[in-house]
Amino acid sequence: MVRIIRWKCSKCGRKWIHPVEKCIYDGEKIAKVVTNKVKVVGFTKIFIPNPLHPIVPYNVIMLEDELGNRMPKKTMKDYNIGDVYQDIPDSSDSAVAIVKLKYDFYEAVSEAIELTGGLKLGKSILIKPNMSIPGHSYLGMCTNPKVIDALLQYLIKDKGAKPESITIAEQNFFMPFEESISKSGLVEVAKKHKVKILDLSKTEFIKKKERDFEFEISKAVFDAGLVINVPVIKTDMVLGIDGAFENMIRFLSKKTFEKYSSDPQKAALALAVFPKVFPPFFTLGDASIGLQGNGPANYGEPGFFNLILAARNPVVHDTAVKEIFCLRKVPYVELAAQLGYGQSDASRIKFIGNELEALRRDIKQPIGSKLIGKAA
Ligand SMILES: [Zn+2]
Known part of the structure; x- marks a missing residue:
């Protein structure tokens, strides 16, 4: 399933390993050629x-x-x-596909999804990017619109999903929704593919209880036939990692968010039961440009990771992120594994597309700084 991609001139046959709009020798059209028997x-x-x-x-x-x-x-x-x-696709719950991004977002996103055995489209599809911090995607603080663009191309062109059945959903607990998404490029991508953008704060919320935790969760997530969680991969001074779990927080009501955010330790435990209170969701981890160091916002620095991850299980997804970037143990991920919601033992996770040991490297840890006010 490994893909070799070339951009080839239709006239002279010259080839490039990166996208070229038209041939620089004769001005002719360029066609993308993808092969996978190697x-x-x-x-x-x-x-x-x-x-x-x-x-x-x-x-x-x-x-x-x-x-x-x-x-x-x-x-x-x-x-x-x-x-x-x-690379043999694996659709099991303990598998994570990791694909290196080589110029072409569509190829990396579709390959990662296919390596997990693909998606079963429901009647409706809900896509949940991380647009919690307004900023251009190259700063690594929000999901790259190129990843959403690639995902929509895969769903609509390859899989035949109807644009009207697809919704991109997010909310912002701190500022007007429109303002928070304006810089990201997401609005343009949604327009291009004729899909809706939904402000989750305007949806109906339903109450869910699990162990000691009570949540109000947007009904939209329960109504969707398929939920695709698309977090940008970031370090987080409080939560350790912003990945599959953190991105689901913005399906909660503002009231629930405020209740837990006042007590970060309790919040971390509450995150652990997410796999139980939410319906099953697929995670497409955007590690094209993420954040390292003192994330998840302005004090972090862009991390040019060039990876796309895909997993059916959020525990597996976030464990893979932690292991690849040599980050510290993430308490809510560990707890979720103890509760039986997924595998957090890296030796039992199946890495498809690239081996863990071949990907591992250090990035800057979210250790805080005395220069950062309260957050440190
Ligand atoms: Zn040519």
């Missing part, structure tokens, strides 16, 4: 570590498709020349 034609074993590749030794294998196009791939596993390389 063999190993060479390998290099690397023994010298560097910050992006700290675990050694690792291999860089050279893959070649039937057209002679080549692509290097990092792997811990040893291959021989002539071996077929393939």
